[in-house]
Amino acid sequence: MTDRVPSSPKMSARGVNVSYGGTPAIQDVSIDIDMENVTAFIGPSGCGKSTFLRTLNRMNDTIPSAKVTGDITLDGEDIYSAAMDVVQLRARVGMVFQKPNPFPKSIFENVAYGPRIHGLAASRPDMEAIVERSLKRAGLWDEVKDRLSDSGTALSGGQQQRLCIARAIAVDPEVILMDEPCSALDPIATAKIEELIHELRGRYAIVVVTHNMQQAARVSQRTAFFHLGQLVEYGATDDIFTNPRQERTKDYITGRYG
Amino acid sequence: MNAFALLFLIAGLGLIGWLTGRARAVRFDRGARGRVNSLPSQHGWYVALWTLLPALLFVAVWSAVSPGLIRQAVLEHPAAAKLSDFAFERDAVIDEAGRVAADPRASAFNPIAAELAPAVREARSRYGWMGGGTAMLLAFAGGAFAFSRLSVDFRARTRVERWVMLILLLASLIAILTTIGIFLSLLWESLRFFSAVSPVELLFGTHWSPQVIDPKHPGASLGAVPLFWGTFFIGAVIAMIVAIPFGLMSAIYLTQYAPARVRAWMKPMLEILAGVPTVVYGYFAALTVAPAVRNLAVALGDTYASSESALAAGLVMGVMIIPFVSSMADDAIAAVPTAMRDGSLAMGATTSETIGRVLIPAALPGVVAGVLLAVSRAIGETMIVVMAASGAANVTLNPFESATTVTKQIVDLLTGEAEFDSPKTLAAFALGLTLFVITLLLNIFALRVVKKYREAYE
Ligand SMILES: Nc1ncnc2c1ncn2[C@@H]1O[C@H](COP(=O)(O)OP(=O)(O)OP(=O)(O)O)[C@@H](O)[C@H]1O
Ligand SMILES: [Mg+2]
Numbered sequence: 221m222t223d224r225v226p227s228s229p230k231m232s233a234r235g236v237n238v239s240y241g242g243t244p245a246i247q248d249v250s251i252d253i254d255m256e257n258v259t260a261f262i263g264p265s266g267c268g269k270s271t272f273l274r275t276l277n278r279m280n281d282t283i284p285s286a287k288v289t290g291d292i293t294l295d296g297e298d299i300y301s302a303a304m305d306v307v308q309l310r311a312r313v314g315m316v317f318q319k320p321n322p323f324p325k326s327i328f329e330n331v332a333y334g335p336r337i338h339g340l341a342a343s344r345p346d347m348e349a350i351v352e353r354s355l356k357r358a359g360l361w362d363e364v365k366d367r368l369s370d371s372g373t374a375l376s377g378g379q380q381q382r383l384c385i386a387r388a389i390a391v392d393p394e395v396i397l398m399d400e401p402c403s404a405l406d407p408i409a410t411a412k413i414e415e416l417i418h419e420l421r422g423r424y425a426i427v428v429v430t431h432n433m434q435q436a437a438r439v440s441q442r443t444a445f446f447h448l449g450q451l452v453e454y455g456a457t458d459d460i461f462t463n464p465r466q467e468r469t470k471d472y473i474t475g476r477y478g
Numbered sequence: 479m480n481a482f483a484l485l486f487l488i489a490g491l492g493l494i495g496w497l498t499g500r501a502r503a504v505r506f507d508r509g510a511r512g513r514v515n516s517l518p519s520q521h522g523w524y525v526a527l528w529t530l531l532p533a534l535l536f537v538a539v540w541s542a543v544s545p546g547l548i549r550q551a552v553l554e555h556p557a558a559a560k561l562s563d564f565a566f567e568r569d570a571v572i573d574e575a576g577r578v579a580a581d582p583r584a585s586a587f588n589p590i591a592a593e594l595a596p597a598v599r600e601a602r603s604r605y606g607w608m609g610g611g612t613a614m615l616l617a618f619a620g621g622a623f624a625f626s627r628l629s630v631d632f633r634a635r636t637r638v639e640r641w642v643m644l645i646l647l648l649a650s651l652i653a654i655l656t657t658i659g660i661f662l663s664l665l666w667e668s669l670r671f672f673s674a675v676s677p678v679e680l681l682f683g684t685h686w687s688p689q690v691i692d693p694k695h696p697g698a699s700l701g702a703v704p705l706f707w708g709t710f711f712i713g714a715v716i717a718m719i720v721a722i723p724f725g726l727m728s729a730i731y732l733t734q735y736a737p738a739r740v741r742a743w744m745k746p747m748l749e750i751l752a753g754v755p756t757v758v759y760g761y762f763a764a765l766t767v768a769p770a771v772r773n774l775a776v777a778l779g780d781t782y783a784s785s786e787s788a789l790a791a792g793l794v795m796g797v798m799i800i801p802f803v804s805s806m807a808d809d810a811i812a813a814v815p816t817a818m819r820d821g822s823l824a825m826g827a828t829t830s831e832t833i834g835r836v837l838i839p840a841a842l843p844g845v846v847a848g849v850l851l852a853v854s855r856a857i858g859e860t861m862i863v864v865m866a867a868s869g870a871a872n873v874t875l876n877p878f879e880s881a882t883t884v885t886k887q888i889v890d891l892l893t894g895e896a897e898f899d900s901p902k903t904l905a906a907f908a909l910g911l912t913l914f915v916i917t918l919l920l921n922i923f924a925l926r927v928v929k930k931y932r933e934a935y936e
Contacts, residue, residue: 282823284738311826321817324840333835334825384821391825 230255230395230425231276231313236290238271238280245271246449249290253395258421260436260457261429263446264472269429272446273397276427277313278306294395311338314388318400320380322372322387327364330372330383331355334391350390358386359416378409385416395425403431414439433473437461445469484537484610488617492530495621499525499628506630516634524634527641528624533617540609551601557593572598664914667907674901675700680908686871688891688902696901702909704871708881709913712792712867713856716877720796721856722849725803730833732804733811745808752801760865763794768866775878786868789877795862799852806848810841810931843931850924854917860885884909 229252236249246268253259253276261269271280278299280286292299299309311334322330331351334340341347351368355361360382364375372383381401388396398417402410417439420426430436436443437457444454445468453460453469464470500522508514552558552572561568575594578586579602586592628634672680675697683701691699728748732741768790775783814837822832838845868880869890891906 277824279820279824282820307826307828309826310824315824317817317821317824319817321815321821323818323821323836333822333827337825337827337831337835387821387825 229253231292231294233272233275234291236272236275236288236292238268238275238286238288240283240287241285244449246446249446249451251444251451251454253425253427254442255394255425256422257441258417258426258428258439260440260443261427261446262431262433262436262443262472263452265431267446268449269446270399273315273399273427273429276395276397277310277315279310279315281306311391312393313395313397314391314393316381316384316388316396316398316401319404320377320384322375322380322383324371324373326369327355327372327375327383328368331386331390333387338391340391354386354390355383357389357420358382359412359419360386376409378405378412381405381409381413382416385413389420389424393424395427396420398426398428400429400431402435410435433461445472447472480606481537481541484613487614488530488533488537491533491614491617491621492526495529495624496522496526499523499625502625502628503634508630515631516638520634520638521628521632523638524641525621525624525628527638529617529621531641531645532620533613536616537609537613540613544605544609547605548598548601551604552594552597555594555597557590557597560590661914664907664911667904668911671901671904671908674904675908677908680905681912684873686887688887688905691900691902700901700905702884702887702912704873705882705884705887705909707873708788708867708871709857709883709885711874711877711881712788712863712883713795713859714853716789716792717796717799717856718849718853720793721799721803721852724796725800725852726807726845728800728804729807729811730838733808734829734833734837748801748804751798752805754798756798756859756861757865759794759798760861763790763862763866767794771878778878780876780878783878784868784870784880786866786870786880787878788867788874788881791863791866791883792877794866795856795859798859798862799856802855803848803852806851807841807845810844810848811837813844813931814840843927847924847927847931850920850927854920854924857883858885858913858917860889864889884913888913 231253232251234250236246237244238246249272261273263269271286274280275288275292276299280288288300294309294312297304323333325333328351331354332341332347335347335350341350352361352365355364360379363379364370364383372380375383381404385396385398385401402413405413414435417426417428428436428439430439440457442455443457443460445452445460445464445466447468453464453466455465459465460469461473464473500518503514503516503518503521506514549572552575553561561571571588571591572594574586574588574591575598578584578591578595579598586595679697680700680702682703683697684703685699685701686704687699732745732748736744768785768787771787771790771793772783772785775787818836818840819832822836823829827835863883863886867882867886869882869886870880871882871887872879874881888906888909891903891909
């Protein structure tokens with residue numbers, strides 16, 4: 221698992237603070253996310269991983285009490301500036317949630333949802349092509365190709381999660397944020413998702429939040445360790461796991477707390 | 479025996495039971511460990527409940543049964559032979575005898591009633607004493623039985639618990655039994671109606687004019703189709719055209735857009751709207767909306783427009799139903815998991831796209847059920863139509879014309895000089911029964927949909 225030398229970062233955060241109704245949740249986080257590597261966020265529960273992840277596609281805007289300060293850029297553009305269109309931002313920075321959340325629509329319509337609202341398909345065959353390509357990339361095509369009109373909620377949990385990934389990649393995002401995508405899944409479904417992350421690497425910048433140390437080691441090339449709302453350490457996954465610089469990181473990955 | 483005195487006596491016995499039971503338990507030997515199964519007051523309650531409940535239950539049953547017994551006794555009186563065979567007249571005379579018997583100063587209009595009055599008085603007093611005596615006996619026996627069972631080891635605590643459960647069960651049964659009772663009495667009167675008029679004539683007849691009834695063929699002028707149409711047109715069409723969009727949009731605004739502060743005062747305001755007495759809406763419909771609607775119709779060229787138009791009643795009824803639809807839709811939308819909403823927003827959908835494409839489709843069963851409940855309220859609504867709708871039974875699609883509803887006709891049939899027993903008044907019960915059944919079915923269906931829908935997201 222090599223840490224390819226990052227070119228210019230896809231996204232970068234500088235001095236980001238988030239508070240909920242005045243209570244700080246993360247403080248002064250600066251991080252670069254690049255296209256070539258999968259980045260893992262690890263840290264004990266409540267340390268602010270999800271909170272930070274959600275600042276990257278401005279999902280915190282949906283929580284009225286959340287307040288974000290600091291700079292976050294996507295390809296050098298400030299995503300919190302007035303000129304940034306949130307709708308476009310979220311099309312470029314997709315998200316997969318902890319619990320699979322397919323819409324109560326057919327499998328086809330679930331995947332077609334994004335292309336449809338963003339007007340990406342000119343015709344029905346176009347749309348079918350997008351859906352097929354997305355499902356193939358998400359490794360779900362063979363399992364569902366004969367029942368695209370069945371409800372997305374009728375799939376198994378692991379299939380639902382891959383459907384959500386297919387849904388996210390259908391709009392051709394540049395970054396995919398995954399918040400504990402496997403925590404509701406069994407080991408086999410988890411292995412499938414991890415394999416998928418491998419395959420998607422390079423095509424999209426990927427950030428994965430996980431509680432599972434082995435998973436972080438397996439899927440990521442770079443790892444960020446959060447603790448009590450701060451980014452404690454960020455570096456190549458191999459270094460973090462074999463040779464952490466910070467005492468707190470070492471304690472966490474050796475299981476002394478968390 | 480006077481009912482009030484009887485209840486007072488039973489309560490007194492209950493108190494005595496409580497005191498003696500408790501007093502006895504206080505003196506129980508607590509044994510070496512100093513702990514008892516039940517506290518003295520629990521023993522007291524055990525005795526008191528045994529004293530009170532059987533006696534009170536008997537009183538309740540007796541007060542339902544004894545009027546029949548008294549009537550039976552009176553009919554056996556020789557003077558009763560002179561009574562008319564006609565049930566309605568006979569009941570009137572017996573009722574009058576009862577009034578005279580209760581109030582010695584009252585004088586009887588009907589001589590037979592005067593003759594029967596002493597018999598009524600005698601029967602009442604006899605059955606009164608009989609019932610009262612039995613009740614007291616039951617109270618005493620119950621208390622004595624309970625008292626005899628008390629001992630150190632007696633589990634008065636669990637027994638009392640069981641009684642408490644029984645009382646609560648009875649209380650909750652009363653509402654249900656009352657509904658059943660209402661339904662049965664409605665059914666009974668309706669059956670009397672249907673012995674004179676066939677249900678087919680009522681339900682499918684298209685001519686409604688209860689003012690002129692041919693005694694030989696009453697069903698010919700008691701065809702309720704115009705009423706059903708008017709009810710449907712006003713309550714389920716016009717009112718819903720107002721209530722569904724406004725209710726839905728206000729629910730969407732409240733759940734999706736309104737900042738917490740706005741929601742905090744706007745939701746209670748809507749709920750207050752739901753608490754406005756319907757008679758106030760009735761004024762509003764009759765005095766403000768109806769003339770305005772008429773003027774509008776005249777302006778549109780309909781010079782014969784009614785001032786009791788279906789539109790006026792329907793519009794106001796729709797406004798009345800808005801908070802109802804809104805709060806049902808609010809619940810349905812709020813029940814859609816936030817994860818679904820976040821999923822859509824994270825795809826780059828705007829809030830309104832998320833609402834239109836994800837939230838509303840997901841909440842649809844709940845919203846539909848809410849609308850059905852609203853319809854069932856609207857078609858049962860009486861005051862607005864009594865004040866604003868007309869009595870003329872038309873089958874029309876023109877909202878400026880007058881239309882009448884089932885509820886309005888029930889009120890008209892039962893007010894004024896009502897001769898009970900005539901098909902005309904009995905028709906009111908049959909209409910009421912029809913309305914009852916329709917709203918019941920609507921409610922059952924809607925509640926099932928809601929339940930299914932809730933389960934889908936659990
Ligand atoms: N919607 C919210 N409103 C108020 N406080 C919140 C909200 N969401 C998160 N927080 C707080 O922010 C802090 C960080 O939460 P966050 O969900 O980011 O943690 P996390 O690292 O993702 O934890 P986990 O691993 O359990 O998912 C916590 O203290 C939490 O209580
Ligand atoms: Mg989290």
